[in-house]
Amino acid sequence: MSSYPPAAPPRKTTLRQRLADLRGPAVPPRPLDARSLAALAANPGCGRRALLDGAGVDKGALATALGSPAAFGQSQFAIVRGNSFEAKVKGDGGAELLRLAHARLGGAAEPPGPDARVPDLTAAGPEGRAARTALALREATAAGAWTLLDHPMLALEVAGSPAYLEPDAVVVDPDGRWTVVEIKSFPMIDGAADSAKVGSAARQAAVYVLALEGTARKVAGAEVGHRVVLVCPKDFSNLPTAALVDVRRERSVTRRQLDRLTRVEELAARLPEGLSFDPARTAGELAEAVSAVGAAYAPECLAACELAFHCRERARExxxxxxxxxxxxxxxxxxxxxxxxxxxxxxxxxxxxxxxxxxxxxxxxxxxxxxxxxxxxxxxxxxxxx
Known part of the structure; x- marks a missing residue:
């Protein structure tokens, strides 16, 4: 009879560990944002994007390592201009932003005064900020006063994993209605803006609306508005103006598409052990790893996914x-x-x-x-x- 102790059973790998292995040991997870979620919902049949986004893989770095870098994204000038305009809109405690929201939303609520609330949403980590935002929304609804939440953090479950989203602002009016505010730097000329840009903003805002609805279900008297306030520069000036955008259709489409996404753990379970998307690996190893996950390429991916050029080349081959x-x-x-x-x-x-x-x-x-x-x-x- 052997005197050796029995071998320990193999340790079961948790989903968090599995996703970390897919990213690479030294690669931090890349968080999902509303823009990427809107693009993901537009192509729910693509298991490749669902897995990579769910695992927090940096698709831009992966595409570069594969030799097919993405050729799209905002210029530095556009980013600086957008940040400058947003700071102007939110200046003076958000007084101008609240005024624009009241003017567009209407209703029986009194106009916001100097006592409008702008709570501090500072907390540690995205989970802490999301909890602090939920608390601020409950307090604002109970107080029945105009409240501006500047860059709140919202949580939304996507394919079995939480995604933390950060809209430009959320306004709570005295009636308990929560309204998403999107601030964009493209102009609104004679009360109208470029339809393609407005459509992109609407799809992005619809993701925020879905995340807000999850919080609103736990708060008595809360209601999430399906019309978002879009704030843009007026004509050719830097003065802000606003318009209401109905996102009910975009919200329904996004909800339906997100529900169709395969859960991340199901996708990860189908992959062979040792597979990794670590950009430090060779291009050949990464190409083999990427090809192990099914994709659903379409020409529309070129405007929304960093891996589109790689997937297009493989689809053509x-x-x-x-x-x-x-x-x-x-x-x-x-x-x-x-x-x-x-x-x-x-x-x-x-x-x-x-x-x-x-x-x-x-x-x-x-x-x-x-x-x-x-x-x-x-x-x-x-x-x-x-």
């Missing part, structure tokens, strides 16, 4: 039709590669497949339009398979 756009991918149904689509257009597809029949018809119509029979390629000899 594999001949995926998703590289041509979501609309094309949806029209082609079960034909997931360019090669399969061209073969179907040449007549190699199933006879009873309506998609293949439509492609064959398109090839015939093109040949007739060019007044010549199709060449070696299914769409003619000068056809471009890209």
């Amino acid at each position: 594999a001949g995926e039709v998703s590289a041509l756009g979501r609309s094309v991918r949806g029209e082609l149904g079960g034909l997931t590669t360019v090669e399969a689509a061209l073969a179907a257009a040449a007549g190699a597809g199933p006879a009873d497949d309506p998609t293949a029949a439509a492609l064959r018809q398109a090839a015939r119509l093109r040949a007739e339009a060019l007044e010549r029979p199709p060449g070696p390629g299914p769409l003619g000899e000068d056809a471009c398979p890209c």
